[in-house]
Amino acid sequence: MVQYETHEYDVLVIGAGGAGLRAAIEASAAGVSVGLVCKSLLGKAHTVMAEGGVAAALANVDERDGWRVHFADTMRGGQYLNNWRMAELHAKEAPDRVRELEAWGALFDRTQDGRILQRNFGGHQYPRLAHVGDRTGLEMIRVLQDHGIHQGVDVHMECTVISLLKDDGRVVGAFSYEREKGRFKIFSAKAVVLATGGVGKAFKITSNSWEYTGDGHSLAYHAGAELIDMEFVQFHPTGMVWPPSVRGILVTEGVRGEGGVLTNSEGQRFMFDHIPDLYQNQTSDDPEEGWRYTQGDRDARRPPELLTRDHVARCIVREVQEGRGSPHGGVFLDISWISEKISNAEEHIRRKLPSMYHQFMQLADIDITKEPMEVGPTTHYIMGGIRVDADSQMTSVPGLFAGGECGAGLHGANRLGGNSLSDLLVFGKRAGEYAAQFAKENSAGKVNEAEIETVASEALKPFDNADGENPFQIQYDLQDMMQDLVGIARSDEGLNEARAEVHKLGERANQAGVGGNREYNPGWHTALDLEHMLTISEAIALAALERRASIGAHSRDDYPEKEEPGAGKYNTVVRKNADGEMEVSRELIPELREDLQAVIEEMG
Amino acid sequence: MATATFRIWRGDANEGKFVDYDTEVSEGMVVLDAVHKIQAEQANDLAVRWNCKAGKCGSCSAEVNGNPKLMCMTRLNDIPLDAPVTVEPMHAFPLIKDLVTDVSWNFEVKKKIKPFNPRPPDAEDGTWRMAQADIDRVQEFRKCIECYLCQDVCHVLREHDLHDKFIGPRFFVYAAALEMHPLDTENRLEELKDTDGIGYCNITKCCTKVCPEHITITDNAIIPLKERVVDQFYDPIKKLFRIFRPQK
Numbered sequence: 001m002v003q004y005e006t007h008e009y010d011v012l013v014i015g016a017g018g019a020g021l022r023a024a025i026e027a028s029a030a031g032v033s034v035g036l037v038c039k040s041l042l043g044k045a046h047t048v049m050a051e052g053g054v055a056a057a058l059a060n061v062d063e064r065d066g067w068r069v070h071f072a073d074t075m076r077g078g079q080y081l082n083n084w085r086m087a088e089l090h091a092k093e094a095p096d097r098v099r100e101l102e103a104w105g106a107l108f109d110r111t112q113d114g115r116i117l118q119r120n121f122g123g124h125q126y127p128r129l130a131h132v133g134d135r136t137g138l139e140m141i142r143v144l145q146d147h148g149i150h151q152g153v154d155v156h157m158e159c160t161v162i163s164l165l166k167d168d169g170r171v172v173g174a175f176s177y178e179r180e181k182g183r184f185k186i187f188s189a190k191a192v193v194l195a196t197g198g199v200g201k202a203f204k205i206t207s208n209s210w211e212y213t214g215d216g217h218s219l220a221y222h223a224g225a226e227l228i229d230m231e232f233v234q235f236h237p238t239g240m241v242w243p244p245s246v247r248g249i250l251v252t253e254g255v256r257g258e259g260g261v262l263t264n265s266e267g268q269r270f271m272f273d274h275i276p277d278l279y280q281n282q283t284s285d286d287p288e289e290g291w292r293y294t295q296g297d298r299d300a301r302r303p304p305e306l307l308t309r310d311h312v313a314r315c316i317v318r319e320v321q322e323g324r325g326s327p328h329g330g331v332f333l334d335i336s337w338i339s340e341k342i343s344n345a346e347e348h349i350r351r352k353l354p355s356m357y358h359q360f361m362q363l364a365d366i367d368i369t370k371e372p373m374e375v376g377p378t379t380h381y382i383m384g385g386i387r388v389d390a391d392s393q394m395t396s397v398p399g400l401f402a403g404g405e406c407g408a409g410l411h412g413a414n415r416l417g418g419n420s421l422s423d424l425l426v427f428g429k430r431a432g433e434y435a436a437q438f439a440k441e442n443s444a445g446k447v448n449e450a451e452i453e454t455v456a457s458e459a460l461k462p463f464d465n466a467d468g469e470n471p472f473q474i475q476y477d478l479q480d481m482m483q484d485l486v487g488i489a490r491s492d493e494g495l496n497e498a499r500a501e502v503h504k505l506g507e508r509a510n511q512a513g514v515g516g517n518r519e520y521n522p523g524w525h526t527a528l529d530l531e532h533m534l535t536i537s538e539a540i541a542l543a544a545l546e547r548r549a550s551i552g553a554h555s556r557d558d559y560p561e562k563e564e565p566g567a568g569k570y571n572t573v574v575r576k577n578a579d580g581e582m583e584v585s586r587e588l589i590p591e592l593r594e595d596l597q598a599v600i601e602e603m604g
Numbered sequence: 605m606a607t608a609t610f611r612i613w614r615g616d617a618n619e620g621k622f623v624d625y626d627t628e629v630s631e632g633m634v635v636l637d638a639v640h641k642i643q644a645e646q647a648n649d650l651a652v653r654w655n656c657k658a659g660k661c662g663s664c665s666a667e668v669n670g671n672p673k674l675m676c677m678t679r680l681n682d683i684p685l686d687a688p689v690t691v692e693p694m695h696a697f698p699l700i701k702d703l704v705t706d707v708s709w710n711f712e713v714k715k716k717i718k719p720f721n722p723r724p725p726d727a728e729d730g731t732w733r734m735a736q737a738d739i740d741r742v743q744e745f746r747k748c749i750e751c752y753l754c755q756d757v758c759h760v761l762r763e764h765d766l767h768d769k770f771i772g773p774r775f776f777v778y779a780a781a782l783e784m785h786p787l788d789t790e791n792r793l794e795e796l797k798d799t800d801g802i803g804y805c806n807i808t809k810c811c812t813k814v815c816p817e818h819i820t821i822t823d824n825a826i827i828p829l830k831e832r833v834v835d836q837f838y839d840p841i842k843k844l845f846r847i848f849r850p851q852k
Contacts, residue, residue, distance in 0.1 A: 243632020
């Protein structure tokens with residue numbers, strides 16, 4: 001008989017980044033009891049690493065901005081594969097969500113007249129990102145955390161959910177272990193919100209931490225929910241490339257927003273070489289106009305460095321492949337050049353980009369006020385994820401909600417920088433609100449003892465196999481494989497090979513073994529993460545096979561065209577079939593509502 | 605590739621010892637990389653906290669060769685590798701296992717500090733106006749990543765174990781950020797004097813020295829708070845004033 005402790009809540013929120021905290025605050029405000037589970041300590045989740053800012057059409061810096069422009073920008077950036085209802089809600093509600101943070105104590109950088117300052121970012125037509133230097137994520141998570149701890153939310157830190165519990169087709173709880181002693185905790189809940197973030201740890205080069213193992217995606221999939229557009233994995237164009245130990249760490253887009261330029265080994269600003277059709281009218285013709293844009297000239301158009309992330313990443317890969325890369329396989333990102341333009345450049349850079357200055361100085365011995373950085377693409381974010389209802393954030397499984405990065409729809413084929421922080425506020429709040437409502441309208445379900453026994457014995461299996469394979473090695477091999485076969489450039493051949501490799505790695509994962517005991521044992525934790533990582537890796541490969549086109553963040557060497565002839569605009573949908581196998585299908589995206597279509601046409 | 609020895613504390617609350625691990629090191633590595641390499645190759649159950657690996661989350665605090673550090677920001681080429689590099693958990697908190705300590709006390713302390721309470725909005729649309737110059741000093745405090753290295757090094761906690769009488773540098777910074785927030789209307793000085801024990805701080809500035817975010821904890825947070833406490837409770841003229849005009 002397995003030992004465990006039980007906790008009961010109306011709403012259980014899994015994940016305590018921005019989306020999870022915001023959901024917990026909202027659910028609690030609705031008067032229901034709330035439990036919040038997180039894999040790390042409170043305040044350490046991935047939101048803390050977000051740098052550039054939160055996108056919201058406050059129109060503090062440019063009064064021409066508004067929800068309609070933000071909506072159109074988001075749809076354009078997503079290649080019109082977005083869930084347009086989510087894009088509408090997001091653009092309309094983001095300003096209130098940002099102002100609300102100020103009421104809870106956030107201190108964003110200010111305009112001259114004392115309002116929230118906004119900065120330029122890729123794909124946003126006007127200065128739109130509320131920010132705090134280049135540590136916006138820290139400010140946001142701290143405000144949500146410091147506000148949240150006074151809202152009566154029960155927090156379970158360093159606790160990892162490994163399975164959702166179901167009863168009669170509905171989610172009724174979750175099975176977890178706490179790290180300190182390795183004991184099992186069972187949560188019984190009327191509604192569950194997944195806010196677990198992304199999947200970056202499935203790749204070798206990533207800006208994501210150990211936590212990003214696709215838990216929410218995998219939990220939802222195994223509970224019967226659908227995953228959409230999993231092929232859309234964002235490779236952020238600027239990650240560090242040298243030294244090797246910091247490869248993949250993020251270099252904020254804010255560097256380019258402040259005037260930083262990308263050059264190749266021949267000193268050329270190669271981003272001017274190719275401007276996508278969708279952005280011809282919005283991009284500057286020459287470097288001088290681009291500079292004026294970054295300095296707030298309202299008549300200037302954005303420099304090509306601030307095109308969308310998918311495009312910038314592809315251009316960098318092209319430069320490297322064609323032999324014009326930097327010494328360590330990236331390209332150069334230079335902000336120091338602005339000393340030609342402004343007198344106090346060094347001080348200005350340190351004030352606007354303090355953590356970038358610090359990061360390069362300390363980790364790479366590079367003074368970014370004096371010399372260029374070397375950068376290259378890094379796995380950063382997944383646009384695809386758990387399919388949810390746009391308004392309520394409920395999945396196809398009753399009682400199961402998802403918000404933030406693990407929920408999908410808002411970003412389409414490519415996310416604009418700054419739209420993730422606004423996403424997690426807008427849809428974190430909605431998930432919490434509707435989860436609370438669901439909890440009020442439904443009684444508690446019944447947690448099945450037999451299911452708990454099965455999950456527990458499965459979880460403890462690696463200890464019976466102390467001579468089994470090292471789980472870290474299996475994780476490394478998976479990361480290498482995904483990087484090579486499911487990275488920026490994809491093909492039928494590589495993706496089929498990837499699926500076969502996932503199955504082989506799955507067999508190895510079944511034989512993984514760990515030594516030591518259950519107390520704070522990272523080997524065991526890694527072994528348990530593997531199942532989630534393998535599930536989402538297979539889903540990404542399968543969805544990537546299904547989309548036979550190159551659009552947004554998804555690039556196929558064998559299908560370079562943007563659309564498959566006659567296929568229309570569709571989502572890929574991954575689900576578990578009746579035999580327990582993973583299958584993929586396409587579903588056409590509903591036609592845009594007339595008034596929203598008019599907005600897009602009006603914005604050109 | 606060169607090899608270096610890492611002398612890592614292994615054990616739990618009951619017992620433990622240093623264990624030497626030899627591992628290969630390469631250009632640009634930080635201490636956390638070496639610990640991870642050892643964990644992956646030689647000691648799968650070696651417990652260590654980490655998240656961002658970029659000095660932004662404050663998870664991987666430890667003592668490297670006796671110095672409180674973020675392991676992810678401590679470069680191997682900045683420490684001598686001809687002798688073993690000792691890596692041990694923070695001393696000011698109870699040990700859970702290996703390099704992981706029980707820092708839950710910090711979360712309890714924060715909960716007891718009066719939360720932010722803003723004045724009514726300045727504008728009709730529910731927003732406020734604040735000049736950048738008025739928030740600069742608070743933004744310095746808000747750089748804190750809650751690594752608790754300042755708590756670890758503070759002798760009031762580390763040597764005198766006054767966790768029940770003294771909230772430590774981290775929470776003076778937190779209280780200062782609230783007290784100096786242009787919109788906040790609460791007064792936390794009485795608690796700072798009585799339950800938070802600000803008087804125990806004798807300004808040795810150890811906290812400031814170890815802060816990875818370079819927050820000038822003592823000069824900009826603790827001393828101004830001490831001055832405010834003195835102004836409110838110990839100023840002789842104000843005291844007289846209070847005797848003749850008692851406050852409610």
